[in-house]
Amino acid sequence: MRVLCLGDVVGHSGVSIVKKLLSDLIKKYDIDFVIANGENAAPNGRGIGPNEFESLLNAGVDVITLGNHYNRNKEFKQLIGETNLVLPLNLLNGDPKEGSKLYYVKGNHIRVTSILKDASAEASVVHEFLLVKEIIENNPKCIHIIDFHAEYTGDKKSFGYLFDGQISAMMGTHTHVQTRDYQILPRGTGYITDLGMCGDYESILGFEKNSVINKLYFGASENFLVGDSSKKILSGVVLDINETTFLCRQIFPVYIIDEEVKK
Ligand SMILES: [Fe+2]
Ligand SMILES: [Fe+2]
Incomplete structure (x- = not known):
């Protein structure tokens, strides 16, 4: 079972590079299932709404996970309960059903779980260890993939x-x-500390660099603007998972810098 995991999709630039490259990547690497973090997918890079949710699914993403910006978009509430959306499991007032979901793909059960670590959060979270332990104990015969947002x-x-x-x-x-x-890792779990992002390459975190510098260094009060230079990046990893042991056979990075042809 081959799974492609994409890092945080940032704004319209992130959605556009996913739309441009994903179908070819799925073919090239024989991908069965695609997970993308969509916490910054809204056009302004904050949260996610129905339009970009649909765009990412139409581009070939199967499941969208979130993070500390999960509820920053005012239209986010319309998405709660969507099968293909996984919210952080350990939100203080969250619904555990929304934080860990089971999918059935080509004869295999895949459980996708999202965890938000408090160091990164505006949201209040509870400790994740016991919640994840319980999920694993209750679901012994499936592929477990965890997005750890921290x-x-x-x-x-x-x-x-x-x-x-x-x-x-x-x-x-x-x-x-x-x-x-x-x-x-030694006992067979595929691991990467951070997948990176999908969005503007000549940017800071996917945001237009001068808008970030002006805010961080010169006290500008405006919000960061989503970057929109001609160079975009798509980054993540491919996992090859053994369907019998549920452990990882191979993990390799995807890191594509794509430059539009200037008109
Ligand atoms: Fe992010
Ligand atoms: Fe985040």
Whole structure:
């Protein structure tokens, strides 16, 4: 079973690069299932609404996970309950049914779970360990993929080792920068500290660089603008998962910088 996991899709630039490249990637790598983090997919990079949700699904994404920006878009409420959307499991007032969902793909059960670590969160979260342990104990015969959305690399690696051999893969999200440490942990769990992002390449976190610099260094009060240069990036990993052991056979990165032809 081959799963493509894409990092945070940022704004219209992120949605457009996914639309442009995903179908070819699915063919090239013989992908069965695609997971993308959509917490920044709204046109302004904050949250997600129905339009970009539909666009990503139509582009070939099967499941969209979220993160600390999960409810930043005012139309987000319309998406609650969507089968293909996974909210953070460990929100203080969240619904656990929305944080871990089971899919059936080509004879295999795949459970996708989203975790938000408090270091990155505007949202209040409860400790994730017991919640994830319970999910694994209650679902022993399936592929488990966890999106661990957090700032700190140490939190992410700790979680990976903690559940090594019990989950198929853990991919970190949130920093928008892909890490080089993709690997299979000693007991068979596929791991990367951060998938990176899909969005504008000549940017800061997918946002127009001057708007970020002006805010961070010179006190500008305007929000960051989504970057829209001619260079876009799509980044993530491909997981090859053994359908009998549910462990990871192979993990390799996808990191494509795509330059539009200037008119
Ligand atoms: Fe993000
Ligand atoms: Fe985030």
